[in-house]
Amino acid sequence: MPELPEVELVVRNLRVHLAGKQFLRSKLIRSALAPNNTPRQFASGLRHAEVEEVWRRGKHILISFRNGRTLVVHLRMTGEFLFIPDNEALPAHTHALFELSDKRVLAFTDQRHFGYMELVHTAELLRLRALAELAPEPFSPEFSREYFREVIRGSRQPIKLLLLDQRKVLGLGNIYASEALFRAGINPKTPAGRLSRERAERLRQTAVEVLRSAIESNAGYNSDPEDISGSYTEGLAQDAALVYGREGSPCFTCESLIKRIVQGSRSTFYCPTCQRR
DNA sequence: ACTAAAGCCTGGCTGC
DNA sequence: TGCAGCCAGGCTTTAG
Secondary structure, three states: OOOHHHHHHHHHHHHHHHOOOEEEEEEEOOHHHOOOOOHHHHHHHHOOEEEEEEEEEOOEEEEEEOOOEEEEEEOOOOEEEEEEOOOOOOOOOEEEEEEEOOOOEEEEEEOOOOOEEEEEEHHHHHHOHHHHOOOOOOOOOOOOHHHHHHHHOOOOOEHHHHHHOOOOOOOOOHHHHHHHHHHHOOOOOOEHHHOOHHHHHHHHHHHHHHHHHHHHHHHHHOOOOOOOOHHHHHOHHHHOOOOOOOOOOEOOOOOOEOEEEEEOOEEEEEOOOOOOO
């Protein structure tokens, strides 16, 4: 159930394990995982493909091969990569398998079937709608004060929902959106366009900082090099949360009780005192 | 053009 | 112990 920091960690781990390797044989077990590929295309397009680069755009994982293809992966809620130890049975909900040139077998599992893969020609990558419409990377200069001001200008959308829109702000999910608003002292229901310049800029900086510090703490936490998913399955993000999941508990700053509300059918957690407006 | 709600799935937890 | 109902960190599609 990864947000950008957890995806970044997965990308770093995959990079270590896949650098210079070939995908000898690949198998799409559950074809709905990659609805725009036939299982045959999927297997033939990856056959003996040598990994060139493992990278990321927003929460999408991109594995580019020297044969001119790129495997686009979105973990959504429960997607996960893991290595299958020799002679062990496949884990439940294994939807794709990749046999590597070092003889190890990489599996993609996904309990809730929300995950997504697509094998595309690398040249066509940026034409994919899912990638083309994404906001600038949060750590890039393009995610600037001016950009953010323009994005919220005139919007009556509650700021929490705007933060979750990957076309406007990239990388936050439901947890880090609540966390960023708490740290910036902004009420999640405030219409985005009503934020002053100063408060908007504070929120933009806070959002970037929340993502950055999550990457740093996650990276330090992942002690097992064989564990590709690292900490996100262990709920590290939640453990470090100041408001997320803390309904009814005292605010760490002012001891008011944290509230839970529903916005866009998702839970939002906030402190009614620290985030008055 | 915006905004809200439903939908995709399985499984864990809570309360009766 | 069994079962119904609720909840879940993402995103797309449909309806209004």
